[in-house]
Amino acid sequence: MNYLKKILPALLILAAPVAAVAITPPSAPQRPVQPAEMKGSTVTGRILIDGQTPLDGGVVYFFNAATGPAPAHDRYWRVPDFMKQLDEAGRFSLKLPEGSYYLGAVKRLSGRLVGPPQEGDYYFTSVDEKGDPVRYQVKVPGDMDLGSLSGAQPFKSGGTGYRKGITAVEGTVVSEEGKPVRDALVFAYRSAETVGRPLYTSYPSSPNGRFLLRVGEGGTYYLKVRSVYGGSAPVAGEVVGNIGQKESQAVTVKKGELVKGVVVKAKRFAGRGPGSARAVTPQAEGINNETKGR
The missing domain is CATH 2.60.40.10 (Immunoglobulins)
Incomplete structure (x- = not known):
């Protein structure tokens, strides 16, 4: 089915070496x-x-x-x-x-x-x-x-904006030139490696690059940005996120509160080559196995 071919890669999340923003995991x-x-x-x-x-x-x-x-x-x-x-x-x-x-x-x-x-x-x-x-x-x-x-x-x-009582991170996805990046998805991980399957995802960023990532509990999360919801290695022209730092920035979110002003830098992936991202087997391996051949 064409629909399946389009949506199946949605949960094959990439272990891309794209550092991002961090928010101390609630659990291991x-x-x-x-x-x-x-x-x-x-x-x-x-x-x-x-x-x-x-x-x-x-x-x-x-x-x-x-x-x-x-x-x-x-x-x-x-x-x-x-x-x-x-x-x-x-x-x-x-x-x-x-x-x-x-x-x-x-x-x-x-x-x-x-x-x-x-x-x-x-x-x-x-x-x-x-x-x-x-x-x-x-x-x-x-x-x-x-x-x-x-x-x-x-x-x-009910809209994609923030509501009182929601635990969330708000910010902007920008290019290396500082211009806003639209339609980028921001993923939240519990570990700094940001590999495998993320726990939460945002709505796509707006035309002015604004994003709101809502999470279920307070703690620390590590963010990754891409223009598609998973897939294998990024392809030439795809947006990938990198905050431009050697170490991830930690942002602590308390339950029911909003952290504002997070800026995540993104760039266009130039193409495959040495050091490019590699695909990994997600925790939900059954997703791939169960849907093959349909």
Whole structure:
């Protein structure tokens, strides 16, 4: 499917040596799961819009509860650990390692294929009768069918600006000449190496280079900037970020507060060559394996 070919690279995040801004991790970083270690159970289900209409062509997301908070699109956009495209009936089937997971889904109609959902996209989060995100316990062995999950609705962003009580970093992405860079995505990592899969991502930077990166908890995060949401090594002409310092700058964010004035420098990647970024296996290795051949 053309859609799948476009969105699949979204979670293959690059271990590019692009230093960025730092914000002291709330917890120790998780060790990436290697392909040989991938053991899991098959999880199946179906996502519906109104109880009858399938969320066909959308993508189901699974968020590991051990590596981050529950998804909360009104406060931050967490990068999913695993994903799988839904078929024409809104069904999915994928293998997940043993653990506890939150579930969400998006059908993108806005034109932007990656990053947080946009106004007009369909969005779904599995919640209980109290509105709290449901945790699905995956056991190995032990395949599970989640049945039909209904309630996908048109997404309403409420704007991309800052709201009181949100934990966030605000700043500007600029070129080496100091000019604003638009449509750059700012990723937040828990470790200074900024490799593998990030935990959070911003909306694309505005025409004046402004970005707002919302995170789920206070602490220190390390930021990386690119003009695309993942992929292999950057290609010639792509925007990559570098703050122009030998060491990352640490910025501490307290829960419920906003850090302002972060300036992240970006430049156009000149092309492949010695020292260029290399692709790595993301923690969510199953994303690639589960979606091949579709």
